Amino acid sequence: MNKLYKFKLSKSIEVEKREERGEETVIKKENVIRPVSIILKKPSRREREEMETIEAIAFSRAVQQGIMTRAMMQKAYKDTGGLYSKQEEKEIEKLYEDYEDLQKQIIDPDSPTSEEDPDVLDKLMSLYLSIKNIENKELTVFENCAENKARDVKVQWAVINLLYVDESENGEGVPEPYFKEDSYEEKLEKLDELFESEDSFFVEMWNKVSLIFAYWIINNMEASEEEIDNFFNEYKEEQLDEDSQPEEDENSEEDEEAEKASEKKPLARKVAKKKSK
Secondary structure, three states: OOEEEEEEEEEEEEEEEEEEEOOEEEEEEEEEEEEEEEEEEOOOHHHHHHHHHHHHHHHHHHHHOOOOOHHHHHHHHHHOOOOOOHHHHHHHHHHHHHHHHHHHHHHOOOOOOOOOOHHHHHHHHHHHHHHHHHHHHHHHHHOOOHHHHHHHHHHHHHHHHHEEEEOOOOOOOOOEEOOOOOOHHHHHHHHHHHHHHOOHHHHHHHHHHHHHHHHHHHOOOOOOHHHHHHHHHHHHHHHHHHHOOOOOOOOOHHHHHHHHHHHHOOOOOOOOOOOOO
């Protein structure tokens, strides 16, 4: 099996332990925390073709259901003045220019600007977060376009069909498919069961594997293991940066309204399942 990527996750596993009590052998079962190897298989040519077919079918169905394509959304926003005003576009352009200029100054050996200077780092981080907020806004606007819906189905197919695990004690066992069901529909049923069980190990694994496959697919299914590693490390750093940001005032009017709304109706748990009909 050609490997696309591999990482480890800790999992609680039930094991049998034998105890000799005189002439009697007692077998006890207990849970131990063990690192489990998660292997993402690199798809074969046939599997790549199947992924493309699945995506094309999902895109066609999305359009038939009235979901707009990215181009249609862009045209709709353009007809109503666009996502940003002209002043905002100028400010955004300047943000990118300032960020690029500062990066060039940092790597220029003749420049006095140093990445070890706390003020420089603060400015660079401030520019980066501002740009990230802009990109996140754009992603949010277009996240429900037909192309993204189809890509989500493609990622889901990849996880269900290309995810393998090795739960052996030394981590050198034979990887087995995580979804062992025969048909795609049966695997989708199993996926529903796993989400409904709220298994913390599965949820963590699903989130990480989906993120990796999404990155790989966005990069035309050509990203190397090293590139995936770099992406994953950058993603974790971004999560840490976001977690370190100060929280908003808990007594703000928005929070009070949200709290009142939550008292009126329970929050629904969002489950990432997309069955083909």
